[in-house]
Amino acid sequence: MSRNRRRRAGGWLFHDRKNIDIWVRDLKRRAAANPQPLVPPIQELKNLVEQDPVLNFTVEAMFKEAAILKQQTPLGTPEVKDFDEFLVLLNEIMRTAPQYTECRNSDGVEEPCGLIGFPINALLDWPMATSFGYEVFSNQLINQQFKKILGYWSKFLVRDDSRYVLVDSFPNQTPKALAWLSPTARQEMVDVACQASGCPDECKNQPFEYFFNCDPSDPYYGFKSWDDFFTRTFRDEVRPVAEGDDIVANACESAPLQVATNVSETAEFWLKGQPYSLQDMMNFDPLAEQFAGGTIYQAFLSALSYHRWNSPVTGTVKKAFVVNGSYYLENRYQGFINPDGGDPSAPNDSQPFLTAVATRAVIFIEADNPKIGLMCFIAVGMAEVSSCEITVSEGERIEKGQELGMFHFGGSTHCLIFRPEVQLEFDFHNTTPGLDATNIPVRSQIAKVVS
Numbered sequence: 189m190s191r192n193r194r195r196r197a198g199g200w201l202f203h204d205r206k207n208i209d210i211w212v213r214d215l216k217r218r219a220a221a222n223p224q225p226l227v228p229p230i231q232e233l234k235n236l237v238e239q240d241p242v243l244n245f246t247v248e249a250m251f252k253e254a255a256i257l258k259q260q261t262p263l264g265t266p267e268v269k270d271f272d273e274f275l276v277l278l279n280e281i282m283r284t285a286p287q288y289t290e291c292r293n294s295d296g297v298e299e300p301c302g303l304i305g306f307p308i309n310a311l312l313d314w315p316m317a318t319s320f321g322y323e324v325f326s327n328q329l330i331n332q333q334f335k336k337i338l339g340y341w342s343k344f345l346v347r348d349d350s351r352y353v354l355v356d357s358f359p360n361q362t363p364k365a366l367a368w369l370s371p372t373a374r375q376e377m378v379d380v381a382c383q384a385s386g387c388p389d390e391c392k393n394q395p396f397e398y399f400f401n402c403d404p405s406d407p408y409y410g411f412k413s414w415d416d417f418f419t420r421t422f423r424d425e426v427r428p429v430a431e432g433d434d435i436v437a438n439a440c441e442s443a444p445l446q447v448a449t450n451v452s453e454t455a456e457f458w459l460k461g462q463p464y465s466l467q468d469m470m471n472f473d474p475l476a477e478q479f480a481g482g483t484i485y486q487a488f489l490s491a492l493s494y495h496r497w498n499s500p501v502t503g504t505v506k507k508a509f510v511v512n513g514s515y516y517l518e519n520r521y522q523g524f525i526n527p528d529g530g531d532p533s534a535p536n537d538s539q540p541f542l543t544a545v546a547t548r549a550v551i552f553i554e555a556d557n558p559k560i561g562l563m564c565f566i567a568v569g570m571a572e573v574s575s576c577e578i579t580v581s582e583g584e585r586i587e588k589g590q591e592l593g594m595f596h597f598g599g600s601t602h603c604l605i606f607r608p609e610v611q612l613e614f615d616f617h618n619t620t621p622g623l624d625a626t627n628i629p630v631r632s633q634i635a636k637v638v639s
Contacts, residue, residue, distance in 0.1 A: 429589030442487035468544035481608035
């Protein structure tokens with residue numbers, strides 16, 4: 189099936205599905221070696237499902253459907269057999285932090301293969317693409333409970349004991365886990381930071397501390413927790429702000445997905461073509477109608493990159509709020525009913541759809557430049573993103589390039605939305621929008637107003 193061949197954009201899961209299965213088997217081994225009672229929010233999820241006959245049937249059917257579909261592929265039997273096993277593995281994740289790994293290539297040589305940045309997503313990658321999975325993860329009660337579970341995990345990821353993965357390697361795990369601050373992992377993060385450099389070879393010779401605010405004299409480089417490392421900041425001089433009132437700056441270190449024009453105020457966003465629906469994206473805010481017929485730029489973030497948001501313009505924050513939504517829902521037509529096969533890195537192919545249904549932060553900015561006027565930034569959570577944190581407030585004056593907020597504990601996608609009067613020329617920095625695009629530096633020019 190094409191599901192096993194297609195690329196996992198952003199690097200949040202291993203590109204090769206076989207390595208995900210190997211990782212799940214190792215997670216099983218670790219959970220069996222040190223069994224623990226289910227933590228309270230996971231026990232609550234178990235109770236919620238078991239006490240509702242319809243929901244219990246739907247959840248069990250989701251795992252059975254995933255097993256049937258996977259058995260039709262060369263990969264055979266799925267590693268997560270049923271809901272009970274999923275809960276045990278989910279419980280094990282609650283006391284671990286995402287690790288950087290090396291995998292064996294086709295020649296048997298160990299080489300960097302990224303991370304399981306979405307460990308819960310890795311367990312649900314097959315089930316969420318099923319028809320029953322759509323029903324499960326569109327259930328409001330299920331999403332409320334996953335919010336509690338991710339909140340529980342986040343309390344570990346902000347503690348100092350979560351930073352063990354920064355300095356400890358685990359050669360006996362499969363795939364082998366390397367310390368995030370090992371030379372190999374640091375070089376990978378530098379390489380990603382250099383993707384859009386005009387001199388990539390020269391750029392890649394710079395050390396990690398050239399790019400990021402840190403303290404190399406400290407064993408943990410000054411990072412206080414896993415989340416502190418994950419939300420690390422660039423040194424200001426590394427990412428200068430694009431100058432000019434007519435220049436729109438890139439809000440995130442991200443790879444362009446697509447540009448859509450003449451966007452509808454309302455649309456049936458669950459359809460196969462995934463049209464944008466402004467009212468749904470903006471949670472039916474009255475300001476949404478001003479953007480009907482306008483332009484949307486969408487881009488996605490890399491697992492090895494920078495996860496904060498920066499203002500694309502100078503102006504005033506008109507409104508800023510977080511919309512609670514789904515965590516593991518993908519567009520129905522990107523699941524297994526797709527004749528080309530289900531999304532191999534769900535919910536990557538559902539990014540436009542997620543702008544209307546996922547947990548997201550919405551920030552309206554009135555730009556000083558009247559040719560831009562009111563615009564909107566939306567940070568869209570995907571999978572493990574348990575917190576979209578807004579760090580500006582309504583009425584606040586902000587400068588172009590100033591921080592707006594950040595993603596915690598996971599990666600995602602974001603949108604810039606402009607009114608129909610605003611005509612733009614986009615600068616993609618020699619990459620082509622799509623799931624194979626490379627990063628464009630944050631705060632660099634992403635567009636120019638032409639009228």
